[in-house]
Amino acid sequence: MNNSRLDDTAADSGAPTRPDKARSRAIRRVAVSAALAFAVGGGVLLGATGGGQSQTNSTDTYRQLSLLGDVFEKVRAQYVEEVSDEKLVEAAINGMLTSLDPHSSYLSAKSFQDMRVQTKGEFGGLGIEVTMENGFVKVVSPIDDTPASEVGLQPGDYITHLDGEAVLGLTLSDAVEKMRGKVGTPITLTIRRAEEEPFDVEITRAIITIKSVRNRVIQDIGYIRITTFNEQTTVGLQESVSEIKEELGDRLHGFVIDLRNNPGGLLDQAISVTDAFLERGEIVSTRGREEANASRVNATPGDITDGKPVVVLINGGSASASEIVAGALQDHRRAIVLGTQSFGKGSVQTILPLQGNAAMRLTTARYYTPSGRSIQAKGIEPDIKVELAKIEKIEEGRRRREADLRGALVNPDESDAPAAQPPAEVPTPGEAASAENEDPLEDYQLARAVDLLRGFHLFQNRVVN
Structure with a gap:
């Protein structure tokens, strides 16, 4: 595509257009359509030489590509502000891909490089995995030990605004690009969570090094x-x-x-x-x-x-x-x-x-x-x-036991048993983990997983023995 020739295209304001101008515009529109046809169809015009259904399909495809070229020309010539050819083409490609499903998209040279860096385990940003849903950015997961996890973002949160600018209308790539930036600079996300009122969260960008x-x-x-x-x-x-x-x-x-x-x-x-x-x-x-x-x-x-x-x-x-x-x-x-x-x-x-x-x-x-x-x-x-929950210890208070009763019989296996003592605290999995690792195990799901494995081990030993 010759940019200098396209820059000569006059805006169609309704005034009479000289024949040479109209003719050149038509030629350029065909050139754009042909280029798009080649890029998308891989030489779709060649298919038109066949017969029957093949020819009809190829003709319909070329007609749609011609429409795309026509729109490209009109936007380029008449939009209120000048837009670069590169931006228009990238937007057209991205629109084509994002209309297919939430995970198909166009990656500019910078985005492609960022993606390759991310898969190696280190990149700049907030530390959040996102997708697009209903026009808003949806949090799939915050990454452990990153700014996003530290401020409490949760899976299922919707990001509706970035520094006060609405996300609606942006592509996922555009939104991600805005969330990235110079390390140490802040960004304010407006979050909508379940039934809660929308609230703002300020996050400072950082180098995200993932120890996976x-x-x-x-x-x-x-x-x-x-x-x-x-x-x-x-x-x-x-x-x-x-x-x-x-x-x-x-x-x-x-x-x-x-x-x-x-x-x-x-x-x-x-x-x-x-x-x-x-x-x-x-x-x-x-x-x-x-x-x-x-x-x-x-x-x-x-x-x-x-x-x-x-x-x-x-x-x-x-x-x-x-x-x-x-x-x-x-x-x-x-x-x-x-x-x-x-x-x-x-x-x-x-x-x-x-x-x-x-x-x-x-x-x-x-x-x-x-x-x-x-x-x-x-x-x-x-x-x-097992739903997510936290373990909360409930105080039962001091209760009397058989050994506390006056005149209680002595256990024959422990004739010299010492006087009754307050019952020993039986640690929950979380408490034991806290004592051993100085890292309290607070969530209920993990505690149940630990209990399940320990119970399975005890059962196996009893069956074998």
Whole structure:
């Protein structure tokens, strides 16, 4: 496209137009349409030489592309302010993609570079995974230990304004770009949460360095938290399992894999993480538009936990790659999934490079769990549903027991038993974790997962003995 020639196009104000001007405008419109036809249709005009339905389809396609070229010319010539060709073309491409589904989009050269940096585990921003819903930015999950999580953003929150500017009308890429900025600068988000009145939250931008896997020991249970699936995740999982094994040794009774508020990430990392727990069988299958392009991935021998029981924690912020892991381990009965229903993103996006260092994120397939389930818009249903809550100790007061009664019989096995003492406090899983790790275990879901694994270990020992 020759920009200098297009700059000569006169605005169509209703005044008579000289024949040469009208003719040149028509030629340019055809040129734009032909260029779009080539870019989108890959030479759609060649298809018109065939017969029957093929010719009709090609003609209709070219007519629509001609309409697009006509709109391009009119906007460029008559819009109230001058707009660059690049901006118009990018907007047209992005509009085409975002109209397909919430996850397809155009990536400018800068956005493409930012995405590549993010998958490596370090980037600048607020530390929040978002999607677009009903014209607003919806929080899928805040990332642990980032500005977004520190101010209390929650999965399901809607961001309606950025520094007082309405989000409605922006694309997801535009909104994300506005949330990014110079490290140390603040931004005010207007949040709408459930039935609450909208409120403002000020967040200071920071370098977001994601350590995607963390671990600790809770009593005799290994706890592993996976916050996202980036290039470091599988290595982090392997290191965490090794550290827990070394610390607990024979006292290790099982693992809790916490995928709550994990927004997903790289498909190959989700596959390798799942493979780490399975000896055999399918992990995930993907099915696209053409049956010939369907793929199936199977596990390789080797379970890094040596067959120890596993509980996987999920919630409404567990999406995409998290759901692949949870669904596969659930279908193979390798783990018990506990928590609440997951997000329900069952589609695969492929990054397709474009000219000028740009790219497009295009939904190319749906993925299915080993049993053939598509979780798109449904999510993973946990085996044991446990709502998020906090443990609160209730004081019962001092109660009298048999040993406190005057003249009570002495236990024959403890004839020299000391005088009755106040009953010992039995720690909850949270209290024990606090004493051992100086990190209070307050949430009810994690406490139930720990209880489940310890109960399973006790039951196994009694059956064996």
